């Protein structure tokens with residue numbers, strides 16, 4: 001019996017739930033939200049679609065007490081920025097919200113994996129780790145999984161290669177300081193730099209544009225339709241599947257570095273092995289000095305933001 005509790009039944013949460021239903025991700029899906037009426041309505045709506053799906057998933061609106069025997073608690077709850085509010089003020093409000101979520105989840109006896117999508121996801125994941133007191137491996141965030149998928153799709157298009165045969169990762173903060181360590185990207189087995197040398201129609205300037213597009217994709221989507229949710233919903237599904245199926249897949253989730261790159265406590269998008277126990281191993285990259293510096297700058301930024309937060313009681 002595979003059970004997921006989803007906290008936050010807004011656009012992101014419900015895009016995940018809809019993807020989970022269509023992908024037959026689990027046996028039981030519980031929807032929780034401060035707006036209980038909304039969670040009930042969403043459960044009803046999904047249940048009415050069950051007859052057309054291949055699954056007999058049990059879907060219902062619940063409470064934190066339902067987390068006790070869950071495998072994963074997915075957190076997509078959060079508030080948006082108020083006019084004139086700084087990012088840190090928004091973060092402080094999301095911290096207060098997470099206190100009202102993580103503490104009751106832990107009190108329920110939950111012993112599974114926390115999977116966080118709320119932004120800024122690297123900081124919210126670190127907050128979840130601190131509030132829960134769970135081990136490092138059992139608290140993860142979506143990190144740069146979606147950014148990595150976007151990058152592979154765009155590179156696949158550029159080189160006219162199946163994106164599944166483009167191997168590479170977007171790492172760092174899920175945000176403005178994320179980047180592609182190009183020295184680590186290969187087309188099938190061939191390093192991308194060799195392909196550029198052998199084939200003059202491919203140019204580094206174009207790859208830089210692709211990296212910029214990936215970094216700005218969310219802004220562009222928000223400008224066009226107000227928010228992003230389908231892509232991240234499917235990314236959450238992908239990470240949850242790696243956990244539930246004990247896959248040992250490498251995904252650029254947000255996970256504590258635990259000494260990798262000489263950094264201990266920071267949560268950041270980096271390639272990790274994900275299985276039933278969560279983020280069990282970091283795949284530490286041998287990057288060029290410039291890339292390493294970029295990664296450390298991104299980590300420093302995240303560390304400073306986290307340390308500026310007031311945890312209170």
Ligand code: NAD
Pocket residue numbers: 007008009010011012013032033034035038076077078079080097100101117118119120121142143146174227228229232
């Ligand atoms: P939304 O406003 O549609 O939904 C948020 C939900 O959280 C609402 O249903 C609200 O009632 C609920 N909520 C608020 N306070 C709560 C509390 N104390 N307890 C329980 N539920 C509570 O927002 P959305 O578009 O679904 O976005 C959710 C989060 O996901 C945001 O932080 C957004 O920035 C983030 N996001 C992350 C990524 C990513 O790549 N990680 C991508 C897109 C969006």
